Amino acid sequence: MKKLLLATTLCLTSVQMAAADGSLNLFNWGNYTSPELLAKFEAETGIKVTVTDYDSNDTALAKIEAGGHGFDLVVPSHNYIPIFAEKGLISELDLTKLPNHGNIAPEWVDVPWDAGRKFTVPWQWGSTGVAVNTSVYGGDVNTSAVFLEVPDELKGKINVVPEMNDVVNLAIMYVGGEPCTEDTAVLKKARDVLLAAKPNWISMDYGATEKMSNNDWASSVNWNGSTMRIRLANPDVVYGYPREGYPLFMDSVALLSDAKNVDQAYQFLDFIMVPENAAMISAYARYANGIAGSDAFMPDDMKTAPEVVTPAEHKAAGRFLPTCSPKAQEYLAAIWTELMK
Secondary structure, three states: OOOOOOOOOOOOHHHHHHOOOOOOEEEEEEEOOOHHHHHHHHHHHHHHHEEEOOOOOOHHHHHHHOOOOOEEEEEEEEEHHHHHHOOOOOOOOOOOHHHHHEOOOHOOOOOEEEEEEOEEEEEEEEEEEEEEEEEOOOOOOOOHHHHOOOOHHHHOOEEEEEOOOHHHHHHHOOOOOOOOOOOHHHHHHHHHHHHEEEEEHEEOOHHHHHHHOOOOOOOOOOOHHHHHHHHHHHOOOEEOOOOOOEEEEEEEEEEEEEOOOOOHHHHHHHOOOOOOHHHHHHHHOOEEOOEEOHHHHHHHHOOOOOOOOOHHHHHOEEEOOOOHHHHHHHHHHHHHHHHOO
């Protein structure tokens, strides 16, 4: 889940990254790691954290699978955790080294993608919907028709994030299918609606936080936390929850099997499960987290934000994307390849 490229990515060679005993190398989504959190961790532990950004689960998976990366921790989305585990890329956690493991909220412990939280600890969770500038478009925002049957007011002004699983599954749900379906009739409908809509999009880019804040775009398929950040800069922007179905995600931190700084990694994993520290993560990127007791430390503007606290009437339409079967993933990739031409 979320996910924007960050210009300040710190890229070091594997040798450089593994050199210092008091260091830790985190591979995370762009614009997703609180600098204040890192400063606090370093002040308390003396461990310097180097963050390298990625822009998609597939990018992260390919980099880790290739080896020689020098990273210690990675933050995949929930539906990629089983893939990382099955490939042996992440290690089962030694819970005796994580005294704060009990702070994980009960609803986030026995999750389908990591039962008992044996491989991961929560980072943040949220949803994928549509951000719309209501000064440009005053119609219904709670539908994927905003980007799939683009209203005249938004033609040439709407962006779609280049995130395959979110975008293709939004289209699948829009035409009445289930995420990760292998039904070729449904997949054809989803492909056709995407291809028909694309000429009305201005771009497929990750820059919604900046470009909608600045009125460069009037709408975007986007994530809820990013959309809250946009609204704070541009009050005309609202977040829509597509009634046809929209993806939920939880990104979690995993220890890589070839991590060099294992002790430091465990200190960081335990640190982020302290409620006050989990709240710092959320306060920066504006997504909810999975740590019990963190609400007391959250910024006041997040406690009632409609992008973070899903309105009751929209909850039922949200669903966590499953881990697609190889065949379903092949179908999604084929649609995506055609869409990106």
